[in-house]
Amino acid sequence: MAHANKVYKVRNGKTTKAFTWRVKYKAPEGHVPEWLSESGFPTKKLAEDWGNEQERLIREGTWIDPAKQAVSFGEFARTFMASRKKRGRTVGTRWDKLELHILPRWDGVPLRKISWFDVDTWQQTMGIEDVSRGHCVSLMSSIMTAAVDAGYLTVNPLFGRRRTKDTSGDAAMPKAPKIKRDGGPRPEDAVLLAERLGPAVGIHVLTTAFGGLRWGEGLGLHRDNTLLTRRQPWGSGEFVCPVLRVVEEYAEYTERDADGRKTGYVVRLEATKNDGSTRDIDVPPFLAQLLRHHLADWPHPRVFCTPSGRPWLRGNWSRMFRPACDGRPEREKRQGVAHRAAWEPILPGLDMRALRALHDTMQAELGVKEPLAFEAAGHRRPGIKRHYQKPTAAMRAERLDGLEETFQRAMGNVGLETLWGRVNLQKSLRSSVS
The missing domain is CATH 1.10.150 (DNA polymerase; domain 1)
Incomplete structure (x- = not known):
């Protein structure tokens, strides 16, 4: 039980008759020291009442160590x-x-x-x-x-x-969207952008738009995980289609030590974002054909990287990607500088995240069933239904048919029969039944 004693004040090195009360109370079992104290009480009763309250809190398990109470x-x-x-x-x-x-x-x-x-x-x-x-x-x-x-x-x-949000003045005004077009990007925008950027970069654009890879997942895609084969029972036969296996991604960030001090800027391979992100993505026929051409030409292990084989840094990618989306003026030839043709804007503000969102929008437009739509996007489906509903071969075939038709229609709408002047994109048969 808590007990109190007097503590006499000292003035000029001498003990005076003035005093306050100090209480001692027993600390929790295992605490060092075994007894704790608190000083400065004007009466004995207040000191003992305070100490008894601390012991009550200790018994209830709600006591906070005074040393911890002062932590910022x-x-x-x-x-x-x-x-x-x-x-x-x-x-x-x-x-x-x-x-x-x-x-x-x-x-x-x-x-x-x-x-x-x-x-x-x-x-x-x-x-x-x-x-x-x-x-x-x-x-x-x-x-x-x-x-x-x-x-x-x-x-x-x-x-x-729930946070209070500012709704006064300009705060209540809707924010200007990054992409100033109702409905966002279209498949036609992805096709035009891919054609403009050329085969090595354009294939990355199309894979993001029609496969739904995140930026880091695209950079981390290895050729050993590209165009693998999915086999799934379908009716009396088997559904077969090529897939991209997403198991890792590149992350770009400032590294820090345990105390938060910056130690350098790194681009590093990491595991995928969560268990839903590790997945196999079914690839429509046109994209599988383009990827086969790309893998045959590309000498590097990572499918989407710089010409030197290193992962793209966001700044370097932006310097190339932004003019292709936003447009650029003509640059005349002069000594030491080559001529550069002007580019009309395709869709100002378009970025790789918007292209990934385009994939999800196309899935919604095509009526892709939820179990498969969540899987393809790398999202963990909420609720109990994720344990009951699984993607079937029929769902997969329907999605691939829809993406293939969307691509072919987009190519026709922009007046293209081939990409990069070298790849014949005859409409091919969708995933087979064997």
């Missing part, structure tokens, strides 16, 4: 980051949010003094996109939940709370 958010955030082993790009993104937005405001604030009101007020003042504000608050909440689990807090005040 920044100190625990660094502990959290060092203890969570995530993919390299995920770690880099989290550190960027902490350093740029969260720690400048919350680094030295004790965990126990952080309230939802203060966090919600702060996030409304951030000069970044609303979705990024949400990511910052979500990361803070994850850290605070970990603090509860580690015994630094009894409750996370951010858990389950």
Whole structure:
């Protein structure tokens, strides 16, 4: 049981008659030291009542060690980051949010003094996109939940709370879309872009638009995992089609040590994003034909890479890709500089993510069934249905027929019979039944 004793004040090195009360209470089993104390109480009763309350909290399992109560958010955030082993790009993104937005405001604030009101007020003042504000608050909440689990807090005040969004003035106005066209990109845009960029790069564009690979998945695709064969029972025979096997991806990020210090910029192979991302993607006949030509010509292990065999950096890719989408002026020939023809815009703002989204849009337009649509996109289907409904051979054949027809129609709409002047794209038979 807690007990109190007097603590006399000292002035000029001499003990005075003035005093306060100090309480001692028994710490949890295994704690060092065995007894803890707190000083500064004006009466014995207040001291003992406070100590008895601490022992009650210890018995209930809701007591917080005083040494932990003083820990700041920044100190625990660094502990959290060092203890969570995530993919390299995920770690880099989290550190960027902490350093740029969260720690400048919350680094030295004790965990126990952080309230939802203060966090919600702060996030409304951030000069970044609303979705990024949400990511910052979500990361803070994850850290605070970990603090509860580690015994630094009894409750996370951010858990389950809905952010207040600014709806005044310009904040209520809809944001201008990156691609200023209703309906977004079309298959025709992907075909025109691929033709303009040439076979080595254009095949990457078409594979993204008609296969739905993420940027990093495309860079990580190895020729040993390209045009493998899927065999699945279908009626009295067998469904057979070529597939792309996605098992790894390239990530580009700033690497950091356990304390968050930057150690260098890396482009590194990593495992896929999650278990739904590791998948085999069925390839329509036209794309399989183009990929066979590409593999025959391409000397490098990675199917989509720079001419030197290295993975594309986003900056280098953008310098080539953006003019092809947005257009460019003519450049006259002069000493040391070759002539460059002007390019009319195909679709300003188009990027590789939008081409991946085009694939999902085409699947919806074609009525691809949900089990297969989620699989092809590398998304984990929510709900109990993912355990009951599986992609069938009929679903796969229907999807491939639809993508093949969409491509052939797009080629006709833009007036092309071949791509890059060398590949004859006669409409071929879809996946076979053997």
